[in-house]
Amino acid sequence: MMGAATEPAALPEDPPPQGFPVVGIGASAGGLAAFEAFFSGLPAADPGMAFVLVQHLDPNHKSILADLIRRYTRLPVFEVEDGLVVRPNCVYVIPPGHDLALLNGALQLLEPTEPRGLRLPIDFFFRSLAQEQRERAIGIVLSGTGSDGTQGVRAIKGEGGMVMAQNPASTEFDGMPRSAIGTGVVDYELLPAEMPESLIAYAKHAFGKLPKSAILPVPKVENALKKIFILLRAQTGHDFSQYKPSTIGRRIERRMAVHQIEGIDGYVKYLQQTPAEVEALFRDMLIGVTGFFRDPEVFQVLEEKVIPALFAGKSPGAVIRVWIAGCSTGEEAYSLAMLLVEHMEAIKASFTVQLFATDIDSRAIATARVGRYPVSIAADLSPERLARFFTADGGGYRIHKSIRDLLVFSEQDVIKEPPFSKLDLLSCRNLLIYLGAELQKKLIPLFHFALKPDGWLFLGTSEGVG
Template structure:
């Protein structure tokens, strides 16, 4: 018709799928990774029962399986959905409205083109973490289209990978621990502080569908004059922590703080914000636990690779080339969390210094307000799931393999000084050539 606009199919998609961010060779729909172990079969069935057939998403199920026996998962799940349920094979293309199930005895990952990849676990002994392995690849290659769902199970598989999903802009959901047959996996996921929603399985399906449709899923939250919400009492909670602990959270984003307070309430078994505030007044240990939870420790090696590529090509070479040899090149990483960003920068600077053949001394100060995070960073020990983010060459040069972990080499570790430091109250480091505060500013108000 004259004057009418041509139909724009892209405009019909949710906003998070629009724009040139993703290459056309990649899938332009949500990829939902579902992890479970003990009790997971029943939870997976309930989830598929609650999902409509036409939902616009792809689903990948990682159920811990006995590697010595054939899996019956495909047959056991097929009767609970009209979507095709397929045993994953190497190179299989991921498509909308399909359910892919991991075979026994393998690791399953996703490549940048939206295909499934199977590999043999490197560790012959010790705990295997196939869900972490999948989540790391999914976050790395598919960013904001990644969804992590942690269902019933024992252990902590998924707790590391969901941080990568969150760091890439994806969504993390855990099954309500009161509904899960075994609450180890969802409880461990919730304890990371990275979970967006804690829901019963039927509500998980509803949240996924609404997100794909571009709608906001809002869990029911009763509000009355007698029962105040966390948002109403958050200023009182912040004031209490400022008075009774060493931390001041007044400048942190309130939405993030509210979610973390609600998570602590659930773990403490407290139903209302008013009761929880009373609990905080009485219990010093809970105040400390809440403070640690509010100190957000979500990070990863080479988080947002494009930023590190830019630094490696356009910033670090000039810094190394022009730096005088009579003083150290001084770097400050503010909000270092558990150390991944610090060591990522250390690797880039060390590589450039070696390539330049200049005798530049590297001195990195890494600080965080959380003593536990600093202690973890000092130890420099990380699970083998970092293989998804760190190249084999860097793993060989800068790490030492210890069973199913990687430890930062003593040589790289010697370049870094870790310390507890609060940028809101403590004086800054002086004579600094390069400052990284990416892991800090994203959590603060303007």
């Protein structure tokens, strides 16, 4: 009988929030000129969205950012006070010396826990924006040094939001936008003055009315979807036809909004003419939320109960086999590797640990193999683990070679390629939720076959074997 290390039961997925989009704009060095250009380019008509500005500020000086922004926009500009409710057609500016989060429609100020220089206020706000607004979250990264905003834009895209970055050639300091663009999730790379027009056009298509696909006859939509699946399979080799229609539909509608394409038939034609868009849609299908030790309480159960059980009754030198299916950019795989190493040290015994981590996204696998991550991962790791398993590397952190060498990362489609076997632990979190019922029925017996009789299956919050 295989054990199941599932996370606590979750409520059904919430519907996307109603109302208006909230646009988070992050900047650091060189940001004032970029903010000026952005707001100077904002049309006179009400944009129907709120803007929240997160700038790296000196905590020892009063900020003049709100006064500067007022010169370039007729929208009301507020320096944020704790609990301020966000309203459309307003601009909100972070005060010095605070982190900022959005909760239940209001802005909350928090005292920073990290010393100045290590703080990542843009990532902090973007993550809360993604969780709060989901599809209606929009993140913009402007001029600045470092990589603040990089993890945040991944979170926004993971929830179905939209992301822009300043064209690096137009910045005073290109570190932040270049780092964001390097994730592969940025939808628009523009000059700040060009952003408002694209932003408003996107919002009009994405939120202004029901998508055309929602009011077309069902057979017509299904026929268009089949054509999209054919184009995806022909170019990428992967079949999305048995993924959940709701997931597929949201991703397609988002891409249509990015390009301001009205009807799904028009999008099919655009895909036929634009191989780069087929690739972009494929990447959008794969984006999920990941991180080191994501859902800490779940990893605590793994650390205290599951990991010790993997070693129980085994002689030193025995083999422990683990497969992480759908590993994305490697954070979860490395988290499991750290737990295994820590346990071997705790019991003062050495075992042969084999970790196989797979994903269908070749770019994600390439990132995972390198094992280099932005400084913002410090928010997800204890100082002890960060010091022990990582080294500072060019404005970020790289996981030690001793941990990287435990893992074999490979590109694999779990749906059509044979699984690994004789596994002690199989982790497949937050993949099944994207798959239709037929695919789920196919995968669970396959997982059962891959595991040893006493192996453990680690699933996501709202997933099960039933």
